[in-house]
Structures are given as C-alpha cells and as structure tokens.
Amino acid sequence: MVACNLGCGALGCAISEIAQNQPVTFEFNKPVDPQSVNFTTIQIKTDTGEEPVGQFLVSGSSVTFAPDIQEVGNISFFGFKNGATYSLLIRKGGGNTPTVRSTSGQPVERDVLCNLRVSRGIVDLDNAPPRATLVSPSRPTDVSRDVRIVLEFSEILDRAPFQGSFDQLPVRFLVWRTVVNNGVRECVIDTANEVLLRGALRLDQDATRRISVLTLVPGTRLPPETCIEIQVTARVRDVAGTSARPQIFRFTIESGALTPRVIEEPFLSQQSLDTERSAGEWSGGDVMPARIGGSGRHGDFGLPLLENLGSDVYLWNLERHELAGVRGFIIPGSQTISGADELVSNGEFHFTSMALPEGTRIKVIGASALRLFVRGRCEILGTLDLAGASVAPNFAGRPAGPVNLAGQAGGRGGAGGGAGGDGGSLEVTMGTAANPNKPLFNGKNGGAGSVDSQHGYLSLAQDRGGRASTQWPASGLNSAIVPTYIGVISQMAPTAGSGGGWLTPGGDGLNRSIPAAVRQGDLLGGGAVPAVTLSPLGRSSLVHFLLGGAGGGGGGSHTYFRAFGEPFLWCAGGGGGGGGGALLLRVGRDLVTGPASLIDVSGGSGATNTLVASLANGPATPGGGGSAGTVLMQTGSNYRVGGLMRALGGAGGSAFYQYQVVGGDRLDLLAGNGAAGYVRVEALVAPLPVNLGQVQPPATAANVGALTDRDRVVGLQSRFAGLTDVFPPVWTAYELTAEIDGATVVYSDDPARGSGRRAIPFDSPLGLVVQGTRESGSGPAPTTRPWRQFVGRFDGGVNNLNEDTATYIRFQLIFNYDRATTIRVLSLKFHYQN
Numbered sequence: 001m002v003a004c005n006l007g008c009g010a011l012g013c014a015i016s017e018i019a020q021n022q023p024v025t026f027e028f029n030k031p032v033d034p035q036s037v038n039f040t041t042i043q044i045k046t047d048t049g050e051e052p053v054g055q056f057l058v059s060g061s062s063v064t065f066a067p068d069i070q071e072v073g074n075i076s077f078f079g080f081k082n083g084a085t086y087s088l089l090i091r092k093g094g095g096n097t098p099t100v101r102s103t104s105g106q107p108v109e110r111d112v113l114c115n116l117r118v119s120r121g122i123v124d125l126d127n128a129p130p131r132a133t134l135v136s137p138s139r140p141t142d143v144s145r146d147v148r149i150v151l152e153f154s155e156i157l158d159r160a161p162f163q164g165s166f167d168q169l170p171v172r173f174l175v176w177r178t179v180v181n182n183g184v185r186e187c188v189i190d191t192a193n194e195v196l197l198r199g200a201l202r203l204d205q206d207a208t209r210r211i212s213v214l215t216l217v218p219g220t221r222l223p224p225e226t227c228i229e230i231q232v233t234a235r236v237r238d239v240a241g242t243s244a245r246p247q248i249f250r251f252t253i254e255s256g257a258l259t260p261r262v263i264e265e266p267f268l269s270q271q272s273l274d275t276e277r278s279a280g281e282w283s284g285g286d287v288m289p290a291r292i293g294g295s296g297r298h299g300d301f302g303l304p305l306l307e308n309l310g311s312d313v314y315l316w317n318l319e320r321h322e323l324a325g326v327r328g329f330i331i332p333g334s335q336t337i338s339g340a341d342e343l344v345s346n347g348e349f350h351f352t353s354m355a356l357p358e359g360t361r362i363k364v365i366g367a368s369a370l371r372l373f374v375r376g377r378c379e380i381l382g383t384l385d386l387a388g389a390s391v392a393p394n395f396a397g398r399p400a401g402p403v404n405l406a407g408q409a410g411g412r413g414g415a416g417g418g419a420g421g422d423g424g425s426l427e428v429t430m431g432t433a434a435n436p437n438k439p440l441f442n443g444k445n446g447g448a449g450s451v452d453s454q455h456g457y458l459s460l461a462q463d464r465g466g467r468a469s470t471q472w473p474a475s476g477l478n479s480a481i482v483p484t485y486i487g488v489i490s491q492m493a494p495t496a497g498s499g500g501g502w503l504t505p506g507g508d509g510l511n512r513s514i515p516a517a518v519r520q521g522d523l524l525g526g527g528a529v530p531a532v533t534l535s536p537l538g539r540s541s542l543v544h545f546l547l548g549g550a551g552g553g554g555g556g557s558h559t560y561f562r563a564f565g566e567p568f569l570w571c572a573g574g575g576g577g578g579g580g581g582a583l584l585l586r587v588g589r590d591l592v593t594g595p596a597s598l599i600d601v602s603g604g605s606g607a608t609n610t611l612v613a614s615l616a617n618g619p620a621t622p623g624g625g626g627s628a629g630t631v632l633m634q635t636g637s638n639y640r641v642g643g644l645m646r647a648l649g650g651a652g653g654s655a656f657y658q659y660q661v662v663g664g665d666r667l668d669l670l671a672g673n674g675a676a677g678y679v680r681v682e683a684l685v686a687p688l689p690v691n692l693g694q695v696q697p698p699a700t701a702a703n704v705g706a707l708t709d710r711d712r713v714v715g716l717q718s719r720f721a722g723l724t725d726v727f728p729p730v731w732t733a734y735e736l737t738a739e740i741d742g743a744t745v746v747y748s749d750d751p752a753r754g755s756g757r758r759a760i761p762f763d764s765p766l767g768l769v770v771q772g773t774r775e776s777g778s779g780p781a782p783t784t785r786p787w788r789q790f791v792g793r794f795d796g797g798v799n800n801l802n803e804d805t806a807t808y809i810r811f812q813l814i815f816n817y818d819r820a821t822t823i824r825v826l827s828l829k830f831h832y833q834n
Contacts, residue, residue: 001090001108009112016115020080021123021240022067024044028062028063031102031103032062046087069159087114131247132249134150135151136150142252142255143254149228150213153211153213158237158238159203162201162214174195174229175222175228176194177226189229195727196775197218200217220725224256225253229249230248232249258833259834260831260832261729262831263809265811267287268284277352279294280714289716291707293586293711294711294713300335300352316365329366330342337761339786345368347369349372351373356597361385363385367416369548369581374591380593382596384583385598388674390604390607391420397574405572410422410576410578411551413447413449413580414549415581416449416450417578417601419551423556423621424440424441424471425557427440430557431477443553446624448465452543465526466550466674467497467523467525469554471557472495473559474520483563491665493668497509499526499552500576500627501528501529502549503677506550510522514664525624529547531547540708545680552603555671558570558571574622577674579603581601582601582632584634591640593640599643603629606622607623609622625673626674627674628648631679644694644695647677650673652670682705682708689701715814720780727834733748733831735747736748737825737826740822747759768811769811771785771788772785773809788800788804809830
C-alpha cells in the first residue's frame with residue numbers, strides 16, 4: 001500500500017476522526033486481485049466485533065470501502081455507527097495469513113493499523129449541492145412515447161424524501177400541452193391545470209460511482225405532441241442534508257394520431273351509483289328513480305352555507321339575502337346544477353345529501369316553512385330548532401312618567417310559525433276622546449302561521465292565531481275608569497291573551513280577578529284544524545299536514561291599580577309566544593335521526609309577571625302561548641329515527657297579585673296555552689308508531705301513514721369514473737338513449753348525433769349534467785368545478801368538460817315527469833379521444 005485517504009502509515013492514520021458516510025480508499029503499487037479483498041483481509045471492527053455496513057470496491061490498484069445507506073421508514077442509517085470507535089487492520093502476508101494480494105499473487109508487505117472514531121456525523125463528501133443530469137431521453141424533441149426517463153445525480157441522495165406519494169415527491173414529473181410556433185413545438189405551461197405524470201419510480205444508489213440514479217417508467221404510453229417537464233426541487237438532498245438547487249428539464253413527445261374511445265355506463269349494478277346522493281337505484285340495465293327526493297339542484301347541504309354564531313350553533317335565516325328586490329336564501333353557484341346563484345324565496349331546498357353532526361344546533365327562522373328535499377341520504381344527529389320564541393318575563397308595563405311606551409313585542413315564530421301578538425301600547429295622550437291612535441292600545445292577535453293556499457281547511461287554518469285582549473276600559477277614556485278601591489284606585493282587571501290553536505283550539509285567556517264586576521271577559525283560544533282527517537279536497541300530505549304553529553295573543557293596555565291624580569294612569573300589555581315552525585324532510589333514500597338528535601317545533605311561551613307589592617312597574621297584561629308547528633318526515637326508501645321530536649304548545653303567561661286578605665280582592669290573570677303540534681312520518685309502508693323514537697306529544701296511529709304521492713322531478717348521480725390516460729383526453733360528445741312515452745330518443749350535445757336534441761335539465765323529460773376532476777393520489781381529487789351540460793365543444797368553446805382537463809367524470813340524470821309520463825334510460829355513452 002502506497003497511499004490512503006486517511007493518511008495511513010506504519011505509525012497509524014493521520015486522520016482518526018471520520019464521518020458515518022466516510023469512504024476509505026487505499027492505493028497500492030500494483031493491481032489488486034478483487035478476490036482477496038474482504039472483511040477478513042481488511043478488518044474494520046469495533047471492540048465488540050461489530051463491522052460497518054458497506055462494500056469493498058476494487059478498481060485496478062485502488063480499493064475503496066463504501067459505506068451503505070439503509071432506510072427504515074423515513075429514517076436513513078449509514079455504514080459507520082455514530083460515536084463508535086473502529087480498528088482498521090491490514091495484515092502483511094506470510095504463511096497462511098489472509099491478506100490483500102496483487103493480481104500476480106504478491107501479498108501486502110507490511111501491517112497497517114489505525115483507530116478510527118466516528119465523530120463527524122454525516123458530511124457532504126463533495127461539498128456541493130447534488131446536481132441532476134438528464135440521461136434519458138438523450139434528445140429534447142420527437143421523443144418516443146415509450147421513453148424511460150432517467151436522471152443521474154452527482155452524489156448519493158437521501159432516500160427518505162422519495163418515500164411519499166407522487167404528489168409529494170421532491171422530483172416532479174408534469175405533462176403539458178404544446179403549440180407550434182414558427183415550426184417549433186413549444187411547451188404551454190398552465191399551472192392552474194397541471195397534470196402529474198405517474199408510473200413506476202425507482203431510486204438506485206451506485207456506490208461504485210458514488211451517484212444516485214432516478215428512473216421513471218410511465219404507467220401508460222405518453223400522449224403524443226405533449227411536453228414532459230421534470231422539476232428537481234430543493235427537497236432533493238444528499239445524505240448530509242445539503243439541498244439541491246432547483247433544476248428544470250423539458251422534452252416534447254413525437255406526433256401520433258388520436259384514438260376515438262368510449263366510456264359506457266351499462267347500469268348493471270349499484271357499483272357506479274352514488275347512493276349517498278341518489279334517489280333511486282340502477283341495476284340489470286334499468287334506471288329506477290325513487291318516488292321522492294327532489295332534483296338535488298342545490299348540491300350537498302353543508303354548514304358553511306349558514307351563519308356561524310359560535311360554539312357549534314348556526315343560524316339559518318330563510319330571508320337572509322335579497323336578489324332583485326326579493327328576499328330569500330342564496331345557494332351559491334359553486335354547488336348548484338345550473339352553476340348560477342339561486343335564490344330560494346319559499347323555504348324549499350333541493351339537496352343531494354344532508355348531514356347534521358352530533359352536537360351541532362341550527363336555529364331556523366323565516367316566514368316560510370323549511371322544506372328540505374334530500375335526494376340521497378339524510379342524517380340528522382344534532383339539533384334542528386324551529387321552536388317559537390318565548391317573551392321575557394316581568395315586562396315593565398308602566399313607565400316612570402308621562403311618556404310613550406310600546407307594548408311588549410310578541411315572540412318570533414320558528415320558520416313558518418306565526419309571530420306572537422304584540423301587547424297594547426301607551427301614549428301620553430291616552431284617555432282623551434281626541435286620541436286618534438286608540439287601535440294601538442289594543443293587544444294584537446297572534447299570527448296564524450304558514451299555510452298553503454290550496455289547503456282544504458284554509459279558512460280554519462288562517463283562524464288559529466291566539467286572540468288578543470283590547471284596552472280596558474274598552475273606550476280608552478279616563479272618564480270610563482271605575483275607582484272601586486277606596487274610591488280613587490281602579491280595579492278594572494284586563495283579560496290575558498289566549499293561546500294559538502292547531503289540532504285543538506288554543507287555551508282561553510282567563511280573568512279570575514276579584515271583584516268580578518269590573519273585570520274584562522274571558523277570551524276564546526285560537527281555532528283548530530282537523531288535520532288528522534285528510535282534506536276533503538284530496539290534498540297531498542305536503543299541503544295538508546305542513547302547517548306552522550300560531551302565535552299567542554297579546555295583552556291590551558289597562559288601568560288596573562292606577563289612582564286618580566297620578567300623572568299617568570295606563571299600563572302597557574305583554575306579548576304572546578311565537579308559534580313553532582314547520583319542517584318537511586322529504587328524503588329519497590335513507591332518513592336517519594340519531595339518538596342525541598332533537599327536532600323542535602314547539603311554541604313559545606307568554607310571560608309570567610311576578611309583581612312587586614307596589615305594582616310600580618306593572619302589571620303588564622300577559623300574552624298567550626304559541627301553538628307548536630309540524631314535522632313531516634317522508635322517505636322513499638329506509639328510515640331509522642331516534643332522538644326526540646318535540647311539538648309542544650307554549651305556556652300562557654300569568655299575573656297574580658293579592659293585595660288584601662286571602663280570599664279578598666286580587667288580580668288573577670291566566671293567558672291561554674298554545675295547542676300541541678303534529679309529527680307525522682310516512683314511508684312506502686306505513687311505520688309503526690312505536691318505531692318513531694321519542695315524540696312529544698306521544699305518537700299514535702294518527703302520526704304515521706303510507707307515502708301516496710311522488711315528486712315530479714327526481715335525480716340520480718354516479719360515482720367518479722377514472723380513465724387510464726396520463727393526460728386529459730379531448731372530450732367530444734355524449735349520447736343518452738332513452739324511451740320517452742314509448743318513443744326512442746337519442747339525446748346528445750353534438751347536433752350531428754342522434755335526434756339532434758340535448759338532455760337539458762328541468763326542461764327535457766330527461767336531463768344530463770357532467771362534472772370533471774383530476775387524479776389525486778389514487779383517486780379523484782375533491783372538486784368545485786361546475787356541473788356542465790356539454791361534454792364536447794358545441795357551446796362556443798365554454799361550459800364543456802374540456803375546460804376541466806378531466807381524467808375523472810361523474811354525471812347526474814334528472815327525470816322530469818312534468819315533461820313525460822314514462823321515462824326509461826336505455827344507454828349512456830361518453831365519447832373522447834386520446
């Protein structure tokens with residue numbers, strides 16, 4: 001041995017501190033026999049006999065020990081063990097002593113002995129960033145479609161960054177479109193629509209040359225006339241952690257003819273049906289829409305649509321937005337079938353699916369009932385709160401002096417519920433014949449709640465609001481006040497408001513005050529609707545059962561316990577509770593409510609006024625309770641209901657004051673309670689009441705029924721289907737063959753195909769929309785791309801599937817029974833070229 005990169009000599013090695021990845025090179029004066037080089041002839045051991053992991057490389061008269069790199073998970077381990085001390089020994093030849101020999105058989109003439117301590121960690125052996133060279137292809141243009149891509153790196157790389165998915169690789173392989181400029185094919189870099197090139201990737205470590213070789217074999221033939229870009233990022237690093245400087249390589253692929261291809265949906269099984277978002281089934285070549293579920297035109301329901309109030313509480317205000325002077329709720333175009341913002345002004349939403357997580361509460365308000373058509377699965381695990389609002393207790397009905405005072409506002413109704421009636425107001429000019437605002441001093445009747453104009457009991461339904469009491473004395477004149485207590489104080493007791501009605505009349509507003517001679521008379525409760533009996537006009541359940549609750553009646557202003565000579569003689573009235581809302585859940589597939597769920601359409605309560613002895617702030621006349629609303633749940637497939645459905649009437653308010661001995665004169669007002677509401681569940685086969693979970697009031701046979709009607713528009717949706725293409729194809733057309741009222745029709749976006757008619761959603765008997773996305777990992781990427789009515793470019797170049805550079809597509813079929821009586825799908829094909 002004549003030299004060593006560690007300065008090896010008779011007295012040891014000049015360099016004794018080494019790195020974990022340190023190669024050790026020996027130079028001999030004659031060519032070395034490779035068979036004589038091993039861990040026996042060149043011993044490298046710790047004091048426990050542990051050898052480093054690596055291999056000996058022989059090249060002529062040079063011998064190198066090259067440490068290996070091993071990966072376990074994402075962690076790299078190197079040849080020498082960090083912190084260990086190794087003894088390096090090469091024995092001289094003689095006798096049978098194993099030693100390094102020349103190719104002519106001559107042994108090493110003297111011993112070499114060194115002690116090496118692994119203290120330098122991992123070092124960058126060339127003190128430079130790793131650099132790539134594109135080895136294959138060897139030319140930049142007209143490259144074969146079957147090319148194998150090979151990159152060589154200037155040093156050994158750390159394997160760990162290469163362990164992730166293609167999306168996370170430190171070397172990215174992209175496919176771009178090309179254009180020809182002045183006879184030269186150039187890459188079109190469109191970062192918004194980049195396509196990853198995938199395939200079999202391998203990273204090899206060439207210990208002999210101390211380089212790394214990265215090879216990609218594409219998964220399929222490369223698309224003709226495309227550009228391949230290789231991005232070497234700074235996430236490439238050598239074993240010492242030195243990052244590469246970014247590099248880009250590009251080459252273009254040879255020309256080739258596009259091949260026409262077809263994707264056909266045979267509708268043979270449920271495998272390609274998105275059952276979470278579809279009303280119906282397909283199998284055996286037939287597409288069978290469900291009876292109900294709606295169009296799904298508003299996409300999936302999601303909490304981000306609503307106003308987040310914090311702590312998992314959301315407000316769904318059905319009149320939150322305004323469009324062209326009309327108030328309603330806007331579903332953004334990013335999730336509608338039309339691609340445009342859609343204003344829902346009547347509370348009727350058509351979702352493809354709906355999920356309300358456990359622990360989440362949605363408060364729903366608005367004039368309309370909330371009508372939820374859900375095409376696929378509807379799962380309610382949290383709270384849907386459509387209850388009417390109660391009014392606050394102890395309303396100060398008497399002002400401190402002669403000022404105007406509005407009566408207490410009635411409680412707001414839940415979505416579709418009537419508002420509670422306001423209490424009667426005060427003005428400083430009250431008590432005189434000249435006051436023109438006497439109607440303001442009466443309480444207001446409770447609102448009747450929403451009701452369809454075609455309801456068979458329309459007049460009865462509109463007469464359900466709780467009655468309000470008028471001012472007392474009724475003339476509104478101070479001169480009509482009767483001072484029955486010690487000759488100067490009024491005991492003219494007003495009557496409390498009555499409760500809103502529904503299945504039964506609302507509770508009466510009662511006046512049990514003493515003395516009876518000067519008290520106002522009782523009030524009848526709001527009217528009832530015989531809803532358990534179907535309408536004599538044959539209305540559907542949607543019309544007949546979906547009624548919002550009615551508000552309780554407000555209390556009128558009055559003069560009770562006011563003394564002559566006071567600067568202000570009158571007291572204002574209290575408000576009534578709001579009526580509960582009305583909720584429709586009309587689900588095409590599975591309807592599920594969880595054990596912790598709550599659906600609440602109860603009525604709000606009137607105020608209970610606790611009076612102080614001096615009556616300094618009152619008493620305000622209490623208002624009645626609001627009646628509960630309705631829950632109508634319908635499913636065209638399966639149902640599983642648990643949790644609680646509550647439809648209880650609100651309590652009427654009260655006021656009591658005993659100001660003499662027990663049994664003597666007193667104020668005793670009791671407003672009417674609101675009537676209970678109604679919960680009804682309908683399925684293809686009428687459910688049993690015992691299977692409805694917890695219902696308040698308890699369910700009876702009147703709360704269940706068979707589904708008897710169908711939606712005029714229903715839809716089904718496919719899962720994403722993926723292509724094997726590396727690059728997005730050219731989408732050319734669709735062909736949808738159907739039998740419409742006995743006649744065969746071939747719909748297509750290509751005017752030259754079929755019947756020359758398109759399957760336009762909501763206009764044609766059968767509508768079709770498609771949506772495209774790209775691959776992410778091993779499946780379709782989440783997408784917000786719009787639903788499109790065109791597959792090919794037949795609409796002026798926009799609104800077609802090619803805008804999405806799609807390699808995955810899905811579709812929706814929309815059945816419109818307002819356009820045809822019988823609709824049967826026969827086949828569906830998507831044409832493309834690659």
